[in-house]
Amino acid sequence: MANYPSIDSELLRTFVAIADHGGFTRAAEMVNRTQSAVSMQMKRLEEDVMQRPLFQRDGRQVSLTAEGQVLLGYARRILKLHGEVMTTLREPHMVGSVRIGTPDDYVMRFMPGILSRFAQAYPLVQVELHCEPSFNLLQRQDLDLTIVTREPGTEIGQLLRQERIVWAEANGFSPHEQEPLPLAMFNSQCFCRAWACNALDAMEREYRLAYTSPSLSAIMAVVSAGLAITAQLQSLISPDMRIIGEAEGLPPMPSASIVLLRNAHSQSPVTETLAEHIVEGFKL
CATH class of the missing domain: 3.40.190.290 (D-Maltodextrin-Binding Protein; domain 2)
Structure with a gap:
């Protein structure tokens, strides 16, 4: 069985924020991090995903590559499941x-x-x-x-x-x-x-x-x-x-x-x- 690196859910959360808000600056505000911290997170995420680029830039505009679009769908599902698990475990009543x-x-x-x-x-x-x-x-x-x-x-x-x-x-x-x-x-x-x-x-x-x-x-x-x-x-x-x-x-x-x-x-x-x-x- 292949030994793939795990992906930090916080990286996925930032990634989804960039996709939803169209850029690093606005996403940084949403996840309460600096823009440089967001950039570092996405560099780490790209390294984890087989070193493939997830974003393509046109001036100040940021859009997802084909690989980024594929990851976005999985990221939303992973975060949804993560939220359900935490809700269930943290609220045993x-x-x-x-x-x-x-x-x-x-x-x-x-x-x-x-x-x-x-x-x-x-x-x-x-x-x-x-x-x-x-x-x-x-x-x-x-x-x-x-x-x-x-x-x-x-x-x-x-x-x-x-x-x-x-x-x-x-x-x-x-x-x-x-x-x-x-x-x-x-x-x-x-x-x-x-x-x-x-x-x-x-x-x-x-x-x-x-x-x-x-x-x-x-x-x-x-x-x-x-x-x-x-x-x-x-x-x-x-x-x-x-x-x-x-x-x-x-x-x-x-x-x-x-x-x-x-x-x-x-x-x-x-x-x-x-x-x-x-x-x-x-x-x-």
Whole structure:
């Protein structure tokens, strides 16, 4: 097995800073070193990488050689892994499990990014995800963190975001013209379904619950096929749908508040850290 020299992670960090900021001077500021120290670091790095040049200079401009471009990709991956290792080893308390409850609505839109970022930072934490309507989640006492939908003015816990509920149907279809109006909604005990039905009742618009499901993806598949309309959070409406409203004879809908509840009996550094990731994730 070949005995290659090891590469100091600090050299790679400086190398990436030069690539990102386009020169030695700015990189020196970012890594808190003098420009001469940065130059010495890069000379050492070039010697470690089989004595091949990593930079080409045109006046004051610095760019990467072909070898430098190859090393940049590896350097980013090495530094990322280095950061994950240090986070895991220096924070041994970040091991355990967290139980989250959330309506199906938010799993598709928000949770993938939140859980991905959390897993990268704390790979040893086990996350248990429970998807149920807000009404059911509010009855449970076994969850560490719970995300639920509330009407404005009835918020409990920490407000994550407020968002409009809108009517939507598939592009190229007009199920809103049918009588009675076909709806695709969540199963019973869903806030959004109750608000939609109450609004239609108030304006005496005839409707029928043509399709019901506990799954948002199933509801959206029905709507995308042009079989019914739905009422959902605006951020959940996909590009193949269009928002409809009063011009199509539909009542205005309220805004919804999305809130985060913490279980006071199961708080821990793991739970609070994931809660912080959730708060940030719902801002995106």
